[in-house]
Amino acid sequence: MATKHSEIGIGSHRSIAADFLVVGSRLPFDVYIKERGGLKPLFQKGMVFTNMAREILKEKGLSEAYIESGNVDILKSYLARTKQEDDTTLDKSPIFKKYSFHKDQHYQIDRKLIIPGTSINFNLYSLDKFNLHAVIEADADSPAIVESSLDQLPGDIVINKSDIQLYRDYIDSIIKSPAAVKDMPSNVKPIAIRESSKMVIKDLLDDPRSGEVINKSEEIVTNLIECMHEDNDAIYDLLSLSNYDYYTYTHSVNVAVLTLGLGNTTGMSKDRLEELGLGALLHDIGKSAIPQEILNKQGKLDDYEYRVIQSHVIAGQNIISAHKSLSERSLQTLLQHHEKLTGKGYPFKLKGKYISLNGRIAAIADCYDALTTNRPYKQAFTPFTALSVIAKETGNYDPELLRAFIKMLGKIK
Ligand SMILES: [Fe+2]
Numbered sequence: 065m066a067t068k069h070s071e072i073g074i075g076s077h078r079s080i081a082a083d084f085l086v087v088g089s090r091l092p093f094d095v096y097i098k099e100r101g102g103l104k105p106l107f108q109k110g111m112v113f114t115n116m117a118r119e120i121l122k123e124k125g126l127s128e129a130y131i132e133s134g135n136v137d138i139l140k141s142y143l144a145r146t147k148q149e150d151d152t153t154l155d156k157s158p159i160f161k162k163y164s165f166h167k168d169q170h171y172q173i174d175r176k177l178i179i180p181g182t183s184i185n186f187n188l189y190s191l192d193k194f195n196l197h198a199v200i201e202a203d204a205d206s207p208a209i210v211e212s213s214l215d216q217l218p219g220d221i222v223i224n225k226s227d228i229q230l231y232r233d234y235i236d237s238i239i240k241s242p243a244a245v246k247d248m249p250s251n252v253k254p255i256a257i258r259e260s261s262k263m264v265i266k267d268l269l270d271d272p273r274s275g276e277v278i279n280k281s282e283e284i285v286t287n288l289i290e291c292m293h294e295d296n297d298a299i300y301d302l303l304s305l306s307n308y309d310y311y312t313y314t315h316s317v318n319v320a321v322l323t324l325g326l327g328n329t330t331g332m333s334k335d336r337l338e339e340l341g342l343g344a345l346l347h348d349i350g351k352s353a354i355p356q357e358i359l360n361k362q363g364k365l366d367d368y369e370y371r372v373i374q375s376h377v378i379a380g381q382n383i384i385s386a387h388k389s390l391s392e393r394s395l396q397t398l399l400q401h402h403e404k405l406t407g408k409g410y411p412f413k414l415k416g417k418y419i420s421l422n423g424r425i426a427a428i429a430d431c432y433d434a435l436t437t438n439r440p441y442k443q444a445f446t447p448f449t450a451l452s453v454i455a456k457e458t459g460n461y462d463p464e465l466l467r468a469f470i471k472m473l474g475k476i477k
C-alpha cells in the first residue's frame with residue numbers, strides 16, 4: 065500500500081459507491097478516497113469495516129471511494145458475498161447514464177397528492193433503481209381514476225417534464241375544491257401548497273428577470289404563513305424531504321418554511337414574517353447566474369470556483385433590485401444568509417451583532433437544509449446528524465436561535 069497519496073494516480077483505480085462497503089464485513093482490498101486531487105489510502109485490506117469507519121466516510125461527505133483497478137474481480141465476489149449488485153458504478157456505466165437521462169426527462173412529484181378516487185390525465189411512473197415503470201397511463205383524451213394509494217410503491221414517483229402543467233392543474237383543483245375529494249387526508253393542503261410553491265419558484269429561477277418574481281413570491285409566502293398559522297404541524301408537511309436530487313427550487317421553499325417556522329418561535333408579527341419569508345424564498349435566486357458546471361460540480365471546488373459560487377449573494381441582490389426594491393429586512397435575509405457570527409462567512413464577513421436577526425435565522429435554515437439534502441457529491445445527513453454538525457460549529461450560529469430550531473425540529477422523524 066503506497067503511503068503518499070500524491071503518488072497514486074486515479075487512472076489506476078476505479079470508483080465504487082461508498083455504500084458498497086458493508087458494516088461488519090472484512091475488506092478484501094485497500095480502500096482509497098479522493099483528497100486534494102489525488103488518492104489517499106484510508107482503509108487497509110483485512111480490516112473489518114466498522115460503524116466508525118462508515119461515520120468517517122460520512123463525516124467527510126464522501127459517497128464514493130476507490131479500489132485498485134486490478135481488484136475488480138475481488139470486488140465482484142465481495143459484492144456477491146454481501147448480496148449487492150454493482151449497479152451504481154458512476155459516470156461511465158450505461159445504467160448511470162440511463163438514470164441521468166430519466167432524471168433529466170422527468171419531474172418528481174409527491175405521491176401523497178395522488179389521491180384514490182381523483183382523476184388524472186397524465187402518465188405516472190416509478191423510478192426505481194435506475195428503471196422506469198409505468199404506474200398509471202392516462203392523457204387528456206383518456207383520463208384515469210386513481211384506484212389505490214401509491215404509498216407502498218418502491219422508488220420515486222415521477223412524471224414527464226412535459227406534463228408539469230397538467231400536474232399543476234391537478235394540484236390546483238385539489239387545493240380549490242378539497243370537498244370534491246372523498247376521504248381527503250388532512251395533510252394534503254400543506255403538501256399541495258409546497259408542491260405548487262416549488263413549481264412557481266422553479267419558473268422564477270428559470271426566468272429570474274421576469275417582472276413577476278416578487279409578486280409571485282409574496283403570494284407564496286402569504287400562503288405558507290397562513291398554512292402554518294392554521295395548523296402548527298403544517299411545517300413538517302411543508303418541507304420537501306425528497307431525496308431525489310438537489311434543486312435550488314426545492315431548497316428555496318424549504319429554507320422559506322424553516323425560516324418562517326423559526327421566526328415564528330421568536331414571536332414575530334405577520335408583517336415581519338412576510339419580510340423574512342420573502343428574503344428566504346429568494347435567498348439563492350442569484351444561483352441562476354452561476355454556470356451549472358460549477359454549481360453541480362462533483363468534488364472539491366478550487367478557489368476560483370468557490371468565489372464564483374459565493375458571488376450568488378450579490379448576484380441575487382442585483383436580480384431583485386432590477387425590478388422593485390425589497391424592504392430592508394427582506395434584503396438582509398438574502399444578503400446575510402452565508403454570514404457567520406465568527407466573521408468567517410461571506411460576502412461581508414460580518415461579525416456577531418452586525419448580522420441581523422433575519423440573517424441569523426436564514427443562516428441556520430440554509431445550512432440545515434443543505435446538509436439534509438442529497439447533492440451530486442455527497443449523501444444527505446439525517447436531521448439528527450445535521451443538527452449535531454451545526455451545533456458543533458460553536459460560535460458560527462446564534463446559540464439561542466439554534467436551541468429554538470432544534471426544539472422546533474424535534475418532531476421530524
Ligand atoms: Fe446561498
Ligand SMILES: [Fe+2]
Pocket residue numbers: 315319347348430
Ligand atoms: Fe441556500
